Amino acid sequence: MKPSVSSLYRAVELQQEIPPLLIGERANTNGSKKFRELLLADDYDACLKVALEQETKGAHVIDLCTAYAGRDELKDLTTLVRMCAQSLKCPVMIDSTTPDCIEACLKIYPGRAIINSVNLEDGGKTLKRVCQAAKKYGAAVVALTIGEKGMAMTADEKLNIAKGIYQIAVNQCGLRPHDLLFDCLTFTVGSGDEKLEDAAIQTLEGIRLVKKELPGCLTVLGLSNISFGLPPKARRILNSVFLHEAVQAGLDAAIVDAAKILPLAKISDDDREVCRDLLFDRRNGQEQKPLMRFIEYFQDIGEETEQKDSEGNKTTEEQMFAKVVEGDKDGLEDLLFILMERFKPIAIINQILVPAMRHVGELFGRGEILLPFVLQSAEVMKLSVKALEPHMDKNEAGSTTSILLATVQGDVHDIGKNLVDIILSNNGYEVHNIGINVPTEMIIEKARELNVDAIGLSGLLVKSAIVMQDSMSQYRNAGINVPILLGGAALTPRFVAENCVPHHSEPVVYCPDAFAGLKAVRELEEGTLTATTFNSGRVPEQMKPGVKDSTVLRNNPVPKPPFLGKKYVEHVDPEKFLSLVNTQALFRGRWGYRRGKMTANEYQELITGTVEPLYEKIVRESLEKNLICPKITYGYFPCYAEGETLYVEADGQQYPFAFPRQSEAPHRCITDYFKTKEEGGDIAGFFVVTIGEKMSEETAMLYAADAYHDYLMLHGFSVEATDALAEYWHGVMRNEMGISGDETGDIAAAVRQGYQGSRYGFGYPACPDLDVHQPLFAFLQPERLGISLTENMQMVPEQTTSAIVVHHPQAKYFAV
Amino acid sequence: MDQENGTGWYICVNCGYVYKPEKGDAMNNISPGVAFEELPDEWVCPMCYATKDLFDPMD
Numbered sequence: 086m087k088p089s090v091s092s093l094y095r096a097v098e099l100q101q102e103i104p105p106l107l108i109g110e111r112a113n114t115n116g117s118k119k120f121r122e123l124l125l126a127d128d129y130d131a132c133l134k135v136a137l138e139q140e141t142k143g144a145h146v147i148d149l150c151t152a153y154a155g156r157d158e159l160k161d162l163t164t165l166v167r168m169c170a171q172s173l174k175c176p177v178m179i180d181s182t183t184p185d186c187i188e189a190c191l192k193i194y195p196g197r198a199i200i201n202s203v204n205l206e207d208g209g210k211t212l213k214r215v216c217q218a219a220k221k222y223g224a225a226v227v228a229l230t231i232g233e234k235g236m237a238m239t240a241d242e243k244l245n246i247a248k249g250i251y252q253i254a255v256n257q258c259g260l261r262p263h264d265l266l267f268d269c270l271t272f273t274v275g276s277g278d279e280k281l282e283d284a285a286i287q288t289l290e291g292i293r294l295v296k297k298e299l300p301g302c303l304t305v306l307g308l309s310n311i312s313f314g315l316p317p318k319a320r321r322i323l324n325s326v327f328l329h330e331a332v333q334a335g336l337d338a339a340i341v342d343a344a345k346i347l348p349l350a351k352i353s354d355d356d357r358e359v360c361r362d363l364l365f366d367r368r369n370g371q372e373q374k375p376l377m378r379f380i381e382y383f384q385d386i387g388e389e390t391e392q393k394d395s396e397g398n399k400t401t402e403e404q405m406f407a408k409v410v411e412g413d414k415d416g417l418e419d420l421l422f423i424l425m426e427r428f429k430p431i432a433i434i435n436q437i438l439v440p441a442m443r444h445v446g447e448l449f450g451r452g453e454i455l456l457p458f459v460l461q462s463a464e465v466m467k468l469s470v471k472a473l474e475p476h477m478d479k480n481e482a483g484s485t486t487s488i489l490l491a492t493v494q495g496d497v498h499d500i501g502k503n504l505v506d507i508i509l510s511n512n513g514y515e516v517h518n519i520g521i522n523v524p525t526e527m528i529i530e531k532a533r534e535l536n537v538d539a540i541g542l543s544g545l546l547v548k549s550a551i552v553m554q555d556s557m558s559q560y561r562n563a564g565i566n567v568p569i570l571l572g573g574a575a576l577t578p579r580f581v582a583e584n585c586v587p588h589h590s591e592p593v594v595y596c597p598d599a600f601a602g603l604k605a606v607r608e609l610e611e612g613t614l615t616a617t618t619f620n621s622g623r624v625p626e627q628m629k630p631g632v633k634d635s636t637v638l639r640n641n642p643v644p645k646p647p648f649l650g651k652k653y654v655e656h657v658d659p660e661k662f663l664s665l666v667n668t669q670a671l672f673r674g675r676w677g678y679r680r681g682k683m684t685a686n687e688y689q690e691l692i693t694g695t696v697e698p699l700y701e702k703i704v705r706e707s708l709e710k711n712l713i714c715p716k717i718t719y720g721y722f723p724c725y726a727e728g729e730t731l732y733v734e735a736d737g738q739q740y741p742f743a744f745p746r747q748s749e750a751p752h753r754c755i756t757d758y759f760k761t762k763e764e765g766g767d768i769a770g771f772f773v774v775t776i777g778e779k780m781s782e783e784t785a786m787l788y789a790a791d792a793y794h795d796y797l798m799l800h801g802f803s804v805e806a807t808d809a810l811a812e813y814w815h816g817v818m819r820n821e822m823g824i825s826g827d828e829t830g831d832i833a834a835a836v837r838q839g840y841q842g843s844r845y846g847f848g849y850p851a852c853p854d855l856d857v858h859q860p861l862f863a864f865l866q867p868e869r870l871g872i873s874l875t876e877n878m879q880m881v882p883e884q885t886t887s888a889i890v891v892h893h894p895q896a897k898y899f900a901v
Numbered sequence: 902m903d904q905e906n907g908t909g910w911y912i913c914v915n916c917g918y919v920y921k922p923e924k925g926d927a928m929n930n931i932s933p934g935v936a937f938e939e940l941p942d943e944w945v946c947p948m949c950y951a952t953k954d955l956f957d958p959m960d
Contacts, residue, residue, distance in 0.1 A: 630928035630947035673914035673957055680957045685907070836917045836948060850950060897928075900950055 088263035088303070090146065090176040090225055091196040097145050097176055099225065099263070099303055099337060105328065106338035107346070108178055108199075108305070109144030112136045112165075114153045118415050124151060124161060133168045140175050144343040147173060148201060150180035154468065155790025159186045166190045178227075178340075184214045191222035198224050201340075202268065204231035205246050209253045216258035226254065227266045227305055230291065235476075236270055238284075238426070243269045243291035244298060251299050262301030266338060269295065271306055273313035273423055274363055275323075276401050277376055281426065285311060285327060285364040289334040296335035305338040306331055311364075313419055314401060319383035321345050322352055326360035359383070402437055405469075409441035410448075412461025412794075414468060421472050430473035439513040442466055446512070446600055456677025459508075460793040466511040467791045486610055487515035488570075489537040491523040493544045493552045495877025499788075500800050501572055501599075502543035507793050508599040514606060522875060525556040529563045539609055541570040541602060547853035548877070550575040557588035568592040568614055570605050575853075577627075582619035592616040629749070631899035637757045643767055644822040644892050646721035650735065651865050657715040659806075662813035663704060665832050666805050672696050675801030703802050707780075712803075714777035715810050716870040719818065725766040726759040731889075733769060735864035742857050742889070745901040754901075755845055755852060758893035770818050770890030772844075773867040774810045776803065778882035807884045815844045818890050843896040844888040848879075850900035852889075855879060861887060910959035911937040916949035919959065 089096045099106055112135045114121040123131040136147045149169065151161035162181060169177050170193070178199040179190045187200055200219055203212045203226055212228075219226050228250045230236070230243040237243040247267045254260045269291035272284035288311075292304050311327045312320035325347040328339055349357070359382045361367065362375040371378070401423050408417060424433050445462045448454045488509055492502050499521055510516040517535050519528070532540055540560070542553050553571055560569060568591045571581055581595035595617040596602040608614040672678045678696050680688040707713050724733045731742040746754035760767040780803040787796040812835050819825040824841045828834065845851045847858060855878035862874055873881050880887065911920045920926060920940075925933040928947035931940065937956065945952055 627943050627945050627950070627952065628929050628941075630926070630945060630950070667917045669912055669917035670915060673912065674916075674955075679914055685958075685960045832917070833919075836919075838948075898948060 088225070088261075089197070090199055092173060092176045093170055093195045094174045095176075096197075099266070101145070101337075104332050104338075105336055106145050107143060107343045108146045108148050108338055108340045109136070109139030109142075109175075109343050110148055110307070110309075110340045111139055111342055112147055113150040113180060114156075115150060115418050116416075121153060124153065124156070129164055129168060132165055133172060136165075136169055136173055136177075139343055140173060142344040145175060146178050146199060146338075147175050148178040148180050148340055150201075152181060152183075154471065155787075155792055158183060159189055162186055163189050163193060166194055170195050179224075182211075184211060184218070187215055188218045188222075191218055191224055194222075199266070200224050200226045202227040202229050203250070203254075204229040205249050206231050206233060208233055209249070212250060212253055213258060216254045216260055219264065220259050225264050225266060225303075226260065227268055228254070229268045230270055236426075237291075238272070238280075238287060240269075240287045240290035240294055243287070244294040247291075247295050247299060247302075251302065262299065263303060265299075266303040266305040267295045267299070268305050268307065271308065271310040271327075272426060273310055273315075274366075275312050275315040275320075275376065276423060278401070278423075278427055281423075282366045282374075282376075285330075286366065289330060292331060292334040292336055303337040304335060305340065306336055307340045309341065310419060310422075313416075313423060314404065315380070316383065319379070321347060322356055322383070323360050323363065323379075325349065325352060326357055327364055330361070330364060405433070405437050406441045406444075409438060409462050409465050409469070410445055412458055412465055414465055417465065417468060418472060421469055425473075425476065430477045433473060434470060434513065438466055438469055442512050446508075446603060449600060452679075452681040455679060455681065457794055457797065460797055463507050463511040464791060464793050467793075470511075471791075485513060485515050486539070486606060487517065487535065487537045488539045488541055488606060489528065489532050489535060490516060490518045490541045490543070491528050491531075492521040493542050493549050493556070494522055494524045495552060495875065495879060496544040496546050496549045497521045497875060497879050497881060497883060498543070498545040499883070500797070501545065501574075502541070503788055504599045504797070505541055505543065505572065505596075505602045508603050509606060512603055522877075522879075525552075525559050528556075529560065529565055532565050532567065537567060539568045539570060539606060540565070541572065541596075543571075544573040545575070546573075546848055546855070546879070547575045548855060549573055550580060554580075554584045554588075557585050557593065561588060561590045566591055568594060568605070568609055570594050570596050570602055572596045572598075572602060578617050579619040581617045586616045586618075629747075629900055631747075631751075631753065631897070637893070637895055639760070639764060641894055643760065643765075644824055646768055646770070647821050649721055649723065651718055651720035653869065654717040654719070655870070657717065657810070657813075659708060659713045659715060662715070662809045663806065665809040665812045665835065666802075667808065667832055667836065668700065668805075671801055671805040672700070675804060676798060699798065700802075703798060707799075707802070707806075710779075710783070712777075712779045712783055713806060714779060715774065716777065716872075717772060717774045717810075717814055718865045718867045718870060719770065719772035719774075719814065720865065721768055721770050721818075721822070722864070723766055724759060724769045725762040725764075726756040727761060729754050729756055731756050731759055731769065733771075733860065733864075738864075740860035740863060742860055743854075744852055744857070745854060747899065747901050753851075753899050755889065755891065758891045758896045768822075768892070770822070770892070771861060771865055771888070772811070772814055772818065772890065773861070773865055773870075773872060773880070773885065773887045774807070774814055775867075775870060775872055775880075775882060775885035776807050776810060777884070778871065780806075780884050781882045803884045807886050811844065811846070811886045811888060815888070815890060816840075819892075822892055824892050838897055841894050842890065842892045843898060844890050845898075846886055846888045851898060853901065857889075858887065907958075907960045909936055911956040912959050913946040913949060913951050914955050914957055915951040916946060918946050918948040920956065 088099045111117045120135050152158050178201050180201040181187050203215050230246040232246040237246050269288050272281050274285050308324050312323040329349050363379045449459050490502050506516050506518045578595045586593045592614050593616050594605045722733045722735050729746050733740045744755040784800045828840045848855050858878040909922045922936050925931045
């Protein structure tokens with residue numbers, strides 16, 4: 086019987102009567118953007134469709150690859166293999182380098198599959214394991230001619246590695262020769278790299294040698310690499326000619342986009358000759374190199390391209406640089422693969438990737454690109470470095486500047502610190518991100534242990550600024566003689582210069598954003614880093630907005646709430662409050678889609694073309710995945726004011742709430758809006774609302790998977806969704822108290838506080854101190870909803886917010 | 902571009918507050934008629950205290 090593979094429905098001979106066997110390449114996360122996006126959207130049905138389409142276009146076998154950072158490859162691949170086993174007439178090719186994954190697929194596949202692939206990189210350990218599995222379950226195996234020294238470039242090297250693989254697979258594991266399909270590797274002849282000018286010749290000769298020296302074995306090629314870097318239309322012709330030549334040399338199977346292979350008969354003689362000249366590096370006595378002739382020849386037909394082909398005239402280095410700048414992951418691995426032929430991985434990082442990220446930083450600094458795009462660039466950087474790392478010596482990257490990052494004790498906010506981590510680590514620095522809520526002692530210990538060159542402290546809360554200030558002398562006394570970079574919403578240059586800088590021996594630097602952090606680290610390297618200074622004469626102190634009127638009316642009526650005490654609400658339809666999401670603050674602020682240098686029209690296009698669809702997608706997915714689980718505890722309580730303390734009565738007990746008072750006119754304090762005991766007392770509303778912890782889990786997962794862009798987007802959305810819930814519930818409470826009047830209920834009005842009363846969030850300017858959470862939690866008891874307090878009075882999960890609801894008509898925001 | 906006859910409105914990217922020159926900003930003692938560009942450097946968003954650089958032109 087002829088060597089074959091099979092599905093549940095049919096057997097397919099590996100050696101087709103008219104070769105080659107066509108293996109469809111589109112159902113591959115690394116090769117097809119479309120397939121990858123479908124998989125990332127968990128749309129398995131659509132993924133299956135990609136496989137089915139290739140069947141109708143003439144593929145004999147369908148390659149399936151689901152490897153993608155952050156995804157569960159085992160789950161994805163077994164799911165798709167199972168679906169393909171049912172629906173595809175073609176046998177499948179299991180494309181994975183993870184033995185566990187391969188075995189799991191073989192176990193469930195009801196026919197004879199092909200494994201793609203094994204090699205000799207680790208000396209044969211993995212090879213042996215996979216071959217044993219192939220033997221056990223009955224599968225053919227694709228073997229790449231990659232040895233311990235890397236990818237084989239010459240025909241002889243290719244043969245030698247093939248022989249080594251044969252020795253293990255056939256002689257030791259008992260596979261039959263025709264169970265093996267050797268891939269002699271294809272490198273591009275389109276890069277202009279002199280070392281690769283004979284790449285096609287070597288590959289074709291490799292095929293010939295393998296067929297001759299290892300009788301019975303089959304050969305396969307991933308075809309399209311041959312033309313990488315050339316314009317699409319020309320690629321299609323070159324690929325087809327190369328395929329023809331490879332088949333002549335003895336090729337049995339090719340991994341291709343079956344729809345894009347042209348029959349040789351459809352290619353003119355002239356076209357074929359130009360292709361052959363390039364493939365066989367035929368100079369024909371001409372001065373011009375075959376590649377230049379090829380490019381010139383196909384220039385004219387390059388115009389009607391199906392995809393952007395600006396890559397045509399760029400060197401591979403330039404293409405790589407552009408990939409980072411554009412945040413484009415498509416074909417990244419191919420490109421790196423080609424670059425690695427010529428450069429050491431560390432050189433690729435230092436000479437191409439890091440300069441590209443630097444350029445991205447400059448563009449951001451000039452306002453020419455926006456934060457979401459920077460994160461996409463960082464993702465490309467991260468993926469590239471991950472792909473390069475296995476090829477690097479351990480000590481190769483060891484000499485770089487290292488930075489310790491932490492969110493200070495009492496603060497559980499992650500996003501700012503993580504953005505700094507993303508930007509620094511993807512600019513080539515060694516970052517030790519030791520998490521949130523980290524005590525100073527721990528930071529000191531870690532800084533010593535890791536011997537870092539700088540420490541970065543982050544914290545969103547007003548209290549965190551105080552924690553930072555207080556810790557400066559601790560670092561100095563502990564002998565931590567490295568600069569400290571500070572970042573966080575509550576910091577100002579003045580605060581850092583006056584309250585932090587004097588207490589540390591090394592420069593203390595205020596960093597308003599992640600790029601300022603990057604700048605500081607670069608200056609540190611160059612020896613030019615200096616402490617933040619503040620010239621109070623030049624920059625006046627910020628204004629303190631607020632109602633200037635110092636008299637608060639005393640004769641306002643006290644509303645009658647529908648009940649006294651607390652209530653829990655455990656089900657709120659998210660649709661009810663998502664319309665209150667402050668999309669302006671979300672898009673421009675949290676997501677960073679600022680207008681910058683764009684014209685009004687350009688910006689509008691960005692918003693309607695990119696940002697709004699993204700928002701709708703995130704809302705839809707959050708609802709589908711049940712990421713928003715709103716829960717509320719709230720109530721109305723009798724109270725009275727005495728100085729800066731509000732005494733709240735709940736469950737027969739009295740709880741004092743101490744609020745701060747403004748140090749300057751009009752010396753406002755939240756208690757001013759409440760009646761005193763003598764005035765007859767008052768009513769205060771309180772609430773704690775959360776959208777649950779699933780959102781935190783999901784964002785943490787995205788961050789861990791280096792999905793920086795999606796991380797920032799979902800996190801920003803979760804914060805604004807929480808605030809929308811608070812806004813919504815504040816409205817419900819105004820209604821219940823009968824003070825809502827004729828409110829419009831739209832978000833613009835909410836921003837202006839276009840309603841009676843105010844909600845003062847704890848931790849915000851009118852009440853920066855979180856200690857009031859202690860009495861609040863005593864009687865609202867949010868613990869029952871899964872909300873807890875850290876030792877420093879911060880609420881967990883992060884997507885939780887609390888407030889006191891004040892009904893007084895004059896109550897508006899102010900800052901202490 | 903005939904965008905020049907726009908409203909002169911600026912939006913706070915932190916909280917969504919819109920500064921309208923025709924209204925000024927009572928919370929910061931800014932009288933009506935002051936263009937955003939003419940606001941003092943120390944001016945901050947009356948709602949969330951974001952600094953001037955955190956404002957985007959509206960149109």
